[in-house]
Amino acid sequence: MMPAIQITNLQKSFGEARVLKSISLHVEEGEMVALIGSSGSGKSTLMRHLSCLTLADKGSDSEIEVLGTPVQSKGKASKDIRRTRARVGNVFQQFNLVNRLSVLTNVLIGGLSRVPVWRSMLGWFTREEKQEALKALELVGLREHALKRASELSGGQQQRVAIARALMQKAEIILADEPIASLDPESSRLVMETLERINRELGITVVVTLHQVDYAQKYCRRAIALQGGEIFFDGPITALDGQMLSRLYGTQMGSEPASEPVADSTPNPAYELKPA
Known part of the structure; x- marks a missing residue:
């Protein structure tokens, strides 16, 4: 291997x-x-x-x-x-989300490399893709925030959205x-637990x-x-x-x-x- x-x-x-x-x-x-x-x-x-x-x-x-x-x-x-x-999914210190877009759309962006160019330009996503993005948000504990703007979330929540985006990308390495x-201790704990969990459960x-x-x-x-x-x-x-x-x-x-x-x-x- x-x-x-x-x-x-x-x-x-x-x-x-x-x-x-x-x-x-x-x-x-x-x-x-x-x-x-x-x-x-x-x-x-x-x-x-x-x-x-x-x-x-x-x-x-x-x-x-x-x-x-x-x-x-x-x-x-x-x-x-x-x-x-x-x-390969990248998670940066500054989150790199589009603040004016919804949390769900930010996660869906992770799958753009797998959709036709015309759909990516229009920002049109299928029902199946939206369900997949919701599943990624559920994994990081943020499904209930899917329709909020990214700017409404705390720093720790935004970082977990960035991790969900990498899952939507189907990254094999993060x-x-x-x-x-830049996070407080509790937010840091949740982010690290999320990374540890996807490593342990998803390989x-x-x-x-x-x-x-x-x-x-x-x-x-x-x-x-x-x-x-x-x-x-x-x-x-x-x-x-x-x-x-x-x-x-x-x-x-x-x-x-x-x-x-x-x-x-x-x-x-x-x-x-x-x-x-």
């Missing part, structure tokens, strides 16, 4: 500054991985490479494959990158870049960048830590003790044991789940 994500010797510079230094790693299908590290360590830059939102240095021997398909090689995007992007950075691979180590310890089984553009740690989340975290962040941190991870279950590609 091919890894969901395979990165080989990824190098990225901005001017004279080397942001990523020969990063090599892989993520297996069905994993939920926390990407951690201090600000400026290269987490978000690494994430952007996976969808070709950023290209590696030209002339380098960097290679990135997602779902067994090359997305970029030696600083050049693959010719069929759009097809691969359709299989890349969540600092999804709880969707999730990679999430986090500043909050305690959330990484509670919801993820594996951590990849970056420091100065290099991999500082890659392994079980339980191995990240206080001493190692202090070395990573350069400050004294506690060494409380990580929460017991939730057991795996068989993925359901049809998204047919009972509501929480």
Whole structure:
């Protein structure tokens, strides 16, 4: 079985500054991985490479494959990158919803890559597509808000709508870049529980960048830590003790044991789940 994500010797510079230094790693299908590290360590830059939102240095021997398909090689995007992007859902810190549209329409937008161009331009969706979008909203606990404008929801609710949009997209991988950075603790908990649940019950691979180590310890089984553009740690989340975290962040941190991870279950590609 091919890894969901395979990165080989990824190098990225901005001017004279080397942001990523020969990063090599892989993520297996069905994993939920926390990407951690201090600000400026290269987490978000690494994430952007996976969808070709950023290209590696030209002339380098960097290679990135997602779902067994090359997305970029030696600083050049693959010719069929759009097809691969359709299989990867992105969840951003700022939600990226259309505030004037309804919650339901924002979720339906996730399926535009699968409908004819004329229908996408008119914004016309079938009854079946609307039912599918409602099912995605039910999964994230927001079905009752389907007809509200996105602007009427709280930040945490909007972030869960963004996750539902990725489900409507039928994403096989979800890349969540600092999804709880601007949220209060309760909203952060609900967003992370939603990501953990779709990973556990649907088998969707999730990679999430986090500043909050305690959330990484509670919801993820594996951590990849970056420091100065290099991999500082890659392994079980339980191995990240206080001493190692202090070395990573350069400050004294506690060494409380990580929460017991939730057991795996068989993925359901049809998204047919009972509501929480």
